[in-house]
Amino acid sequence: MTVTHRWLALSTLGLFFFMVIVDGSIITIAVPAMAAGLHVPTSQINLVIAIYLVGISGLLLTFGQLGDQLGRIRLFKWGTLLFTIGSALASLGISLPLVLGGRLVQAIGASMTMANSYAIVTDIFPMAFLGRALGVESIFISLGALAGPGLGGLILAYLSWHAIFWINIPLGLFCLIVAWRVFPASSAPAQTPTIDWPGTLWLITAAASFYVFTSTLLTQPVITLLSLGLFTVALVQFSQAERRAVKPLLDFAIFRHPLFSRSLLASFMSFIAAYFFTLLAPIYLQVVLHTSSQLTGLILMIAPAIALVANPIAGWLTDRYPQVRVMQWGMVLLVLAEIGLVLSNGQHEPWVLGSLSILISIGTAVFSTPSNTLIMSSVPAEQRGMAGATNSLTREFGMVLGTTLATTTYYGSLSVLAGRAALTVTGQVPQHLLHAQSVAYLAATILLVIGLWLIRSRKVMTA
Template sequence: MLAQANKSEYTDVTLQGGGHMSPIKRWLTLGTLGTFFFMVIIDGTIVSIAIPAIARGLSVSTSSANLVISVYLIGISALLLMFGQLGDSTSRMRLFMWGTVIFTLGSLLSGWGLSFGTLIGGRIVQAIGASMTMANSYAIVTDVFPANELGRALGIESIFISLGALAGPGLGGLIISYLSWHDIFLINVPLGIICIFIEWLIFPRHVKAHDHQPLDYGGAAWMILMALVFYGATSTALRQPIITIVLVAVFAVIFVFFVRHERRYQHPLLDLQLFSNRRFRNSLIAALTSFIVSYFFTLLAPIYLQLVLNYAGRLTGELLMISPIIALIANPVAGTLVDRFDKTKIMTAGMITLIVAQGLLIINHGTGEPWPFVIISVVLSLGTALFGTANNTIIMQSVTAKQRGMAGATNSLMREVGLALGTTLASTLYYRAIAHEVGHSVTTAFHIPTDDLLTGQTVAYAVGLIILIGGLIAIWSLREVHTGVVKQHAGN
């Protein structure tokens, strides 16, 4: 019976994906998607270390140079849902290919950047291409892989995502040390060309389009406004709290208008009825909590290693590489488990593991290092692999084939929102707690007593623990629903 169900589902998705793909082509497709996902995500973090060099090279202030980061993140966030809708109504693979081309051209333009305007223009082009690929990547994987292999496929794709999120600053530092800031962008060009060539070889040439639907341009306009205001609010949270409060209020008003528009529009950018699906809704909420809290560690761990433990940059980098190295092994294993066992239970186990890691971070105060940090990094990576792989699989399998683009784009949007909220919340909590201890406003961790740094870290991680518990509650309700369904079938 299960085999028949899997076969039926695969037949349906292969029609949506444009025809049968051999196992070799499926895995080559996954490798290409993962490689490009890595490039797209790493470009959101790799630039941060190059800001001083960009400012000097183009004769602009460092605050102006920060636009190089923000326009990229704003552009992706604003356009994800639109390209998810476009992928659902046309061809996801074709849209991904065009996104690859546009991102590669944007990388070339950014690297060429003889002026600041050219660089910003290149980053906008990059953001357009990145959003086209990110919006459709999860949906393409779900289209081309049968249900009994989807967990493994998404687990492997998660490797590239984890590496992209964690390796950016380190890789950027290496490039800046030996080459120029231009090469941070130009390195994407040969990789992009290779991806384009592989896509041209293995992606179906004649893809049957879905039912064409008009794009929700009104919803897209509201999304752009929300993205601009949201990033404005997160960027002023630490230094200008009054402005942040005003911007949050403006965001709330825009959000109300966006929801009202989506409810009235016949073909909305985001089908709000998706959120009546508890499996999709609660899994997405849990995903957002994990994304938010993961950036607590990303932001605070380097400060802890360098300013609390006084480790050199090389040792700090080696310790920070533990999580992505463990992810190389943990994600495929998690994918295999997801394919064989109950996905909700695995997602629950992953979230509990993340909560354990968060608790260890709270009580870790620098004694016996570096082994406590190593253990925490391993536990954190295992929890992320179990939770993330199961969560992505559940989200993508909880919607119909025609909604996969929208579901995948929404999942990617949660990652971008989590990045912004996580870094903003972690830094605000951290520095506010330190300011309370030292008795004056603080915006830097330099020249702060070690005990006060540890206090700030404890407060931030404690709030992260509460957020993760909220995610566990969202997951737990799914277990209750699943148990109820099983009992009902047993009674029948």
């Protein structure tokens, strides 16, 4: 590939990653409009969110395995096509079953692309430029994680909810055309692909039960316990199935690489901690500080705006300096920012929160770019699909677990202070909200300190 084709391919991978991540959260703001349009209760619209997230999480490792066997670029092309078709089906909006069917097709396509995106970047870029390449891709991922609700609100202000899916069609076709014309041709598979069906089924069960567990944690204790039990059983069965499989979805030998295993676990801690800020910052701004919606939106856009600059710089640092050392710098910045959030008391705002947002964005970029680079470069080429899929799966579970832990610690602390069950911030004492926020951010700080310890280990430093 020429240099121009490499960067065009990277931009295409990033754009599609952006769409896939946005579609995981953009529905949240359209729930009332979709319920009215489809003539169903809002609770049923939650299935539109669940089927997408569970489908992606449950199939990532399967398509990572197939990417290693059939060719990652081939899987990316087919995944792009399926995601576009699923978007078209969902956009018709004739009935809830049709929308759910479209979302399932979307999830299958999204999983195929996400599972192989990191590996494709690693395949097409020389190792000397890999940090910069993954830094650029991280821009799209960061923007996608933050842009969903805002983009959805903008669309609903002028168009019907169907347009949430319409916009994927031209973008998906564009990505597909570039993939066919620019990406290297996939070679014919050397053998008939082998799918680990038992592992796939147990992973889907684990993803579904984990989603139910996190969704009912504060409201339905019986269902929460049952789903937690099923999740535990599914994980045990998945582990046993993988040890018996001829070609497992997840070869546990991959975790013998200290750079891979510890970088992945540290990333998991950072993913969890990141969603504490995502959940609590809007509450702090609007309920405690009484900031207008417009100003809140502007303050929350600071982080993605800084990410546009921070991620490429982090990529340059990754290619120039020892990657473990750069990861440590990033994690230290994240720990310092989290301590600042713990100490936030409503004074000197919004300057304090804005400054901490900048620190979080820089820290995330400086940590995640070398982390992704180490994860992808520390395994053999034939395991890159598995490594990339595992990395994406870690982010998906981190997102859900982070939201759950943030919600549990925040509202749990609020309930203790209020002397009764508190599942809403409405009518709560501002000082109680600040205290509950500090407790939640303290939990996130502990997670980040664990992550820092993992990458400061002598095993990582000397690997």
